Amino acid sequence: xxxxxxxxxxxxxxxxxxxxxxxxxxxxxxxxxxxxxxxxxxxxxxxxxxxxxxxxxxxxxxxxxxxxxxxxxxxxxxxxxxxxxxxxxxx
Amino acid sequence: xxxxxxxxxxxxxxxxxxxxxxxxxxxxxxxxxxxxxxxxxxxxxxxxxxxxxxxxxxxxxxxxxxxxxxxxxxxxxxxxxxxxxxxxxxxxxxxxxxxxxxxxxxxxxxxxxxxxxxxxxxxxxxxxxxxxxxxxxxxxxxxxxxxx
Numbered sequence: 001x002x003x004x005x006x007x008x009x010x011x012x013x014x015x016x017x018x019x020x021x022x023x024x025x026x027x028x029x030x031x032x033x034x035x036x037x038x039x040x041x042x043x044x045x046x047x048x049x050x051x052x053x054x055x056x057x058x059x060x061x062x063x064x065x066x067x068x069x070x071x072x073x074x075x076x077x078x079x080x081x082x083x084x085x086x087x088x089x090x091x
Numbered sequence: 092x093x094x095x096x097x098x099x100x101x102x103x104x105x106x107x108x109x110x111x112x113x114x115x116x117x118x119x120x121x122x123x124x125x126x127x128x129x130x131x132x133x134x135x136x137x138x139x140x141x142x143x144x145x146x147x148x149x150x151x152x153x154x155x156x157x158x159x160x161x162x163x164x165x166x167x168x169x170x171x172x173x174x175x176x177x178x179x180x181x182x183x184x185x186x187x188x189x190x191x192x193x194x195x196x197x198x199x200x201x202x203x204x205x206x207x208x209x210x211x212x213x214x215x216x217x218x219x220x221x222x223x224x225x226x227x228x229x230x231x232x233x234x235x236x237x238x239x
Binding site for chain 1 (some may be wrong): 204208209218227231234235
């Protein structure tokens with residue numbers, strides 16, 4: 001499963017669609033992998049919903065955290081660039 | 092004067108180093124000559140007519156499908172070259188911000204982070220261009236150097 005997810009992560013390297021779309025696609029792919037692995041490895045029972053939703057909740061939270069981190073990093077780069085632009089105009 | 096040339100893949104753009112034991116008029120003239128060779132004018136096309144465009148009047152260069160366009164303040168011209176060729180030709184004045192667009196560094200006014208996390212670059216003629224994350228660092232580097 002790790003290999004499959006690794007391959008899915010390559011989508012971020014291609015410049016094809018926007019970052020948010022890439023992240024969503026990645027999320028769908030990983031969700032499917034997690035679901036299949038969970039079935040095979042008996043992480044949860046299909047009939048028992050209360051065993052299934054915690055797994056996916058954790059997955060969603062992880063993605064939200066990652067999105068926020070990337071947003072913060074991007075904001076920092078954007079602010080730095082704007083500073084450089086301001087300095088260039090003043091100088 | 093000895094001339095030595097090194098052709099190696101690692102050099103993205105032409106670098107010229109001058110070695111001498113003192114700074115003199117000959118060196119000054121050499122530098123003037125070299126500076127003249129920077130690309131300041133480039134050919135653009137419209138209605139089958141060729142126009143010589145000054146590079147400092149070009150705001151951005153973008154590809155739409157197979158065609159590549161120069162955007163000046165109010166007009167558009169077509170280019171016969173590909174984006175990556177133009178990137179190499181105009182390397183120090185233009186920077187790549189996404190797969191199909193080059194931007195003139197001196198025409199950038201500001202950059203903003205949109206609500207969904209998309210980064211928008213604003214140019215002096217009010218055009219905005221989306222910057223893809225992969226090229227953001229390069230942009231910062233280029234603006235930093237350009238500013239000095």
